[in-house]
Amino acid sequence: MLTTLTEENYLKAIYHISQSSKAGVSTNAIAKKVDAKASSVTDMLKKLADKDLITYIKYKGVNLTERGRLTAIDIVRKHRLWEVFLVDKLNFSWDEVHDVAEQLEHIKSPKLINELDEFLDFPTHDPHGDPIPDKHGQIQRTEKIILSKAMVGMTYTCVGVIDSSSNFLKYLDKHQIGLGTEIQVVDKEDFDQSMTFIIHNKTMVMSKPITNNIYVKKL
């Protein structure tokens, strides 16, 4: 069964939205993600349902079928592997990879992606710390927490980001924060939730919007 580029983008959008919200995915949420009008989304949802990639009940949002989920995960796998390639081999920085990976993820060739996986030494995480599904669609989940929920006195390592917009990644670069960076929590301000850390032996303060965007795990 072949999927068009557009169908793949819809599946990926639905997959990502369903990651953060339990319930069925709404038409509007998809419209926002794929940058189209709700009416266009409705059209596409009918097509995806016909192809048995989603379950769709009028006015009730959608869910991926198993086939749809596997298709979406395969696209995510390709996207993240290409991101690793771009950063590790082609000198891209982590804020430059997204748009190119969006294109590369639609290349259809199982041999290509499996050879790429091997060439990159079977990476488990992309440059933003997101896990790379293996060729069977298995995702290795880590027990990561959001930095804003970290405990004063503990030390963590940075394992990912939520918002991977270029602006935010540049902020992290400026302060030399990347995957694996050690972050020691020194203080947390009750008033505005801003937190004080020791990073690379230097003290720094981050506001709530920042700490809410960084994933860490206990060291």
Add this chain to the structure above:
Amino acid sequence: MLTTLTEENYLKAIYHISQSSKAGVSTNAIAKKVDAKASSVTDMLKKLADKDLITYIKYKGVNLTERGRLTAIDIVRKHRLWEVFLVDKLNFSWDEVHDVAEQLEHIKSPKLINELDEFLDFPTHDPHGDPIPDKHGQIQRTEKIILSKAMVGMTYTCVGVIDSSSNFLKYLDKHQIGLGTEIQVVDKEDFDQSMTFIIHNKTMVMSKPITNNIYVKKL
């Protein structure tokens, strides 16, 4: 100016056809190359002419404009660089690369392709011996001849193939003939133009259809 995937395929087809025939490229020749009906080609030619990528006069074939030529060459460059990547880094054999490169050649990112070029050490030829245009569209042409026109008594190196179909490439693999292989011409049969060579210290005979498909240059 942005070109669609389909437009790019037409430009590439026109470019390749115009390589082997001086005159304007005919609608039918393009139709054959892009696997579409002549009427569809006419439609597309109007669009390409509107975009100033070709010069098109009804009933008289087409020619690429300078802009069209540069666009086509850029696609050829990307196609051939990706082929090198697939063979050199991802263990593809030279008969497996074409279909995947057909997809990869449409990825739009100047940084990607220039970094890839550097990563591959600025290759000048693809795995079939075809020259890779540089980033300015310059093509390094070699003084290659067709093996069927080689002279008895001389020694040549294989520098390319014409028909790069999987079948033909497999024939060459079977006889351990690849780019750089030395070919000594021992004899040529007047009757059927078949030729006898010494390759890897072994004598072998090739028929006209074979020798007509191999490019060599004088050693």
Add this chain to the structure above:
DNA sequence: AATAATTTTTAGGCAAGTCTAAAAATATAT
């Protein structure tokens, strides 16, 4: 030079994916 064969173009239509505007269903607020 006239006719036949071929090539190319036009005309009209179809599927994918998008849109706007309006209608229908659902959710929210009084």
Add this chain to the structure above:
DNA sequence: ATATATTTTTAGACTTGCCTAAAAATTATT
């Protein structure tokens, strides 16, 4: 519980790229 607001769907239309069938132009043949 009714009215209002929001979300979602339908209806109709547009663009891209393709098709078939028929007409027009070119090329080949006698």
